[in-house]
Amino acid sequence: MSTRSSQSRATSGPPTAWRRLPVHAVRVVLALFFAFPVVFMLVSSFKPDQQIFGDLSGPRAFLPVGDLSLTNYTAVFERVPALRFLLNSLAISATTVVLGIVVNSLAAFALSRMRWPGRKLLLTLIIATLIVPFETFALPLVWWVNELPWLELNGFGLTLTEGWLDTYRVQVLPFVAHGFSIFLFHQYFQSIPKELDEAALIDGAGWFGIYRRIVMPLSGPAIATVAILTFLPAWNSYLWPLMVVQQEELRPVMVGIQYFFQLNPSWGEIMAYSSMITVPVLALFLAFQRSFINSIASSGVKG
Template identity: 50%
Template sequence: MSVKQLKTLGWYLILIGVGYVFLFPMLFMLVSSLKPEQAIFADLYSIRAILPVGELSLDNYRQVFEKSNIGLYFWNSVLITGGTVIMGLFVNSLLAFTLSRMKWSGQKLVLSAVIALMIIPLEAIVVPLLLLASKLPSIGWEDGMLAITGSWLNTLHVQMLPFVANSFFIFLFYQFFRDIPKDFDEAAELDGATPFQIYRHIIVPMSGPVFATVAILHFLLMWNQYIWPIMAVQGEDARPVMPGIQIFFGRQTGWGEVMAYASFVTLPVLAVFLVFQKKFVRSLAGAGIKG
C-alpha cells in the first residue's frame, strides 16, 4: 500500500471516528426509546446500547401519548415553525433584495443596523418583548363580532411574529443576492419589469441554495425555541413541543419514555435536513468559491 493510500485510509478512519462521536447519542436515544428501562441500564456499558437487540417494543411511545398532550404540542410546533419559516423566507429575502439590488436613501444605514442587530441575543430583549406582547391586544370573535379577547400572551402568533424577521438570515440573503450579476436586472428593466417582478421571476429562481439554507436554519431556530414559549405561554392550548418535555419529565416517567419523547421531536428535524441537504451543501460550497 502506497503512502498516499495510507493517508487516505487514515483520513477515512478519522472521519468515521468523528462521525461515530456525533451519531452515538442519536443512536443511543433511538434504540433506548424501544427498550424497557431495565434493558437500557443493563446494556449501558456495551455495544448493545446502540444496537436494536433484545426486548423491543413501542410501549414507551404509547406511554408518551398517554401521559402528555404531545399530539397537541407537536401540531402547535408545526404551525408555529412552518408559519414563521414561510413568512420569514419572504420577509427576509425581500428586505435583502432591496438592500443588495436597489439604490435608495439610507440604504447603508439600514444595512449597518441589520449587521449590528446580529450580535444582540434574545436573552437581552426577552423581558421588554414580553412586556410589549402583554400590552398588544388579541382580536377574535365573540358573539359573532370582532372583539378584543385579551393580550398576545398564550397565543400561537406571539411565538411566530417576533421571529419572522431575522438579521442573520437577512445578511445571508444579502450576501447571496449581491453576487448575482446585475445584468439580469437591467435586461428585465428594459422589458418593463418592476422591482418585485425581478425579485419574483429572476432572483428567487436563481437562489434555491440560500433559500434552502435559511429554511433549515430558521426551522431549527423555531423548532428548538424554549425560553420564549416558557415565558409567553402558560396554558396547554398554545404550548409547543419543546417546553412540553419539561412537563412530561416531571410526571414520574422512565428514561425509555423520555428517550421516546426526544426521538419523536427529533425526527422532523432529520426529515427537513434530508429534504434540503443537497441545496444546503451546495450553498455552503458556493460560499467558499466566490470571487
C-alpha cells in the same frame, strides 16, 4: 516503451482511492462519534428502564438487542398530549419559515439590488443585532407583546383586543425577521448578475417582478438554507413559549418534555419522546443538505 510505462507507474505512487483512505477513515470515525448519542437515544426508546441502565456498561447500549417493544411510545401519548404538541410545533415552525423567507428575502432584495442612501449603514445595523443574545431582551419583549393590539373576528365583526399572550401569533411573529437570514439572502443575491435586473427594467418589469420572476427562482440554495436555519430555532424553542403560553393546547413539543420530570421520570419514555421530536429535524436536514452546503459555499464568494 514498456520499461518507461512501468517506471511511470512506479513513480506515480498508490492510486487516488488508496491515498484518500485515511481521510475517509477519519470522517467515518467522526461521524460515528457524533452519531452515538442519537443511536443511543433511538435504541433506548424501545427498551424498558431496567435494561437501559443495565446496558450502559457495554456496547449493548447502542445495539437494538434485548426486550424491545413500542411500550414507551404508547406511554408517551398516554402521559402527555404529544400529538397536540407535535401539531402545534409543526404549524408554528412552518408558518415562521414561510413568513421568514418572504420577509427576509424582501429586505435583502432591497438592500442588495436596489440603490438608495443609507442601505449599507442599515445592513451594518442589521448584522449588529446578531451579537445581542435573546435572553437580554426576552422580558422587555414579553411586556411589549402583552401591550400590542390585535383584530379578532367574532360573531359581531372585528374586535380590537390587547395582548398577544396565550396565542399562536406570539410564538411566530416576533421571530419572522432575523438578521442572519437577511445577511444570508443579501450575500446570495449579490452573486446573481445585476445585468439581469437591467435587462428586466428595460423590458418594463418592476422591482417586485424582478424579485419574484428572476432573483427568487435563482436562489433555491439560499431559500433551503434559510428554511433550515429558521425551522431549527422555531422547533427547538423552549424559553419563549414557557414565558408567554400558559394554555396546554397551545404549547410546542419542547415545553412538553418537562411533563416527564414532574413525578416519576421514565427514561424510556423520555427517550421515545426525544426521538419523536428529533427525527423531523434530521429528516429536514437530510432532505436539504445539498442545498444547504451549496448556499454556504456560494454566500462567501462575493461580499
